[in-house]
Amino acid sequence: MGKKYLGPVVVDIEGLTLTDEDKKMLANPWVGGIILFGRNYKDRQQLEKLVQGIRGVNSALIVAVDHEGGRVQRFRSGFSRIPAMQQLGVVFRGDSERGLALTKSVGWLSAAELLASGLDISFAPVLDVDCGLSDIIGDRSFGQNPEDVTLLAAAFMDGMHEAGMATTGKHFPGHGGIKEDSHLELPVDDRTLDELEQRDIGPFRSLLSRTNALMPAHIQFPRIDALPVGFSAWWLKEYLRQKLGFKGVIFSDDLSMEGAVGMGGYGDRAIKALQAGCNAVLVCNNRKGALEVVECLHRSFDSVVVSGLESMRAQQSGSWDHLQQGARWREVTLMLDEIKG
Template sequence: MVRGPLMVDVGGLTLTAEDKELLAHPQVGSVILFSRNVDTPEQILALTTAMRAVRPELWIAVDQEGGRVQRFREGFTRLPAMRSFGHQYDVDPMSALAAARSCGELMAKEVKAVGVDFSFAPVLDLDVGVSGVIGDRAFHTEPAAATALVRAFMQGMKAAGMMTIGKHFPGHGSVAADSHFALPVDDRSWDEINAYDLQPFRALAKELDGIMPAHVVYPQVDSLPAGFSSFWLKTVLREQLGFAGLVFSDDLCMEGAAGVGTMRERYDLALEAGCDVVLICNNREAALSVLS
């Protein structure tokens, strides 16, 4: 089905008249749930059912990675941080891969059971002990180990019928700043990034259904953050890595996106750079400002 490019959020546990009006707009094609939108599995299912009563074709998403990033908690399995599979991999690779696959399948089954289409997972960033916002969300430090574990997790998701969305391209793990609150700058060369952070993305590009770029600027490569850069999204991701899936921007309300311009300018530039779906969350006025 044809969907609009804008992903938005809603205010609470049930839909307001304003929420319904926003979801009905043809420019809106998807919605993301946050902790304020969820209580019990029964309530989440009622909310997603109400959303589809407004727009049957809506995609509904959530961040249900595990560990620190798990929006659905009450009535759901508490998933471990992905780094735990990396530690297990160092001792017993086969059992770690099996556990990662089982975790991916369990997460996907529980999320889909309440009417949510996909989680923004898995994380392909590498944990080098620098980024607090990534940290134990990453599977491993080494590209080959991370790739193997991510692939296993993805296999579990796919077995449950869920799309896989890799993040944060081309890698957020080597910068200390948190792009929610600042614009991280990664001063490494193309050769360094290509030889390390890009490796999981390169290996898995043709297996992923979607990719989310980082609100990180790599000034030795391009002056714009990756999510606004046609070089990163078109030249590297599409042409060099052969990625044919969907590109989801990270939230344009994050501070890492603020330097690009007004919300309308951010929205237009993200689409021009190669994003297929653009997230504007936790700021209703900002979301409304891009609707034409």
């Protein structure tokens, strides 16, 4: 039987199938979700079997993936190739009506194919505005104009919602304005809040009604607050929750990234992120770190912190056969073939 609540820790696994150690981790009451990577994928049949195995351990778990498109698409062979979001921006700038329609359809397609394999969410879309500086964002962004990013991301989110998938905007309040990569170091952005609000924050603020979850960046803005965003109560509680009025789920970015190292050991990082306002914390590519997190949380709290992750559960599902027999799937895949050509 699935638990009636979901804990705040999102973990990963190493291979194509579940080991006994994986099953033990997924059954831990502090674990509320699992994120899959390219190493967990061979083909659709294997993926569906893996998801079934995960559900067999705990049917309530949220099963997630980073499947934005372009260079961040974990499942490729057997899935439609989703273009980088900047390619959709190029179509939009040539023909805004066609670009928005295509973007909505791509949002639907990417979500529908994941749902058909049993997953709940993709951590998408990127709401970062590309300022021509960040290699890690770059073509993952819809473009360099905040208004364009807002319109295109809204269409993409509408498509995801139409398929039945919750949306996750990232990386709040914007990772596009600085070159450093938070996977490798803690970026420091010296812009003021006023500068951010005039550009980077615009899409996040405008799309709150469509956004089911947000993921803050591991970036420090010293002229605003001393702590990196994902560990800052000012950013998450005072600004995002109180000033902007966001009511959805807040996922930390991966606590294994170098941008989080300054917050201490894995357990300390998790506690600080949760205390700052995150509902859930991701711990990827380090099983020892994930174990440290669940053990530390167990020692530090009287009961499991309820994450609210159940709100991210898929609202619709269907088989691959059913999906591929539909006119919508055929229409969108043909549209993608056109822009690739």
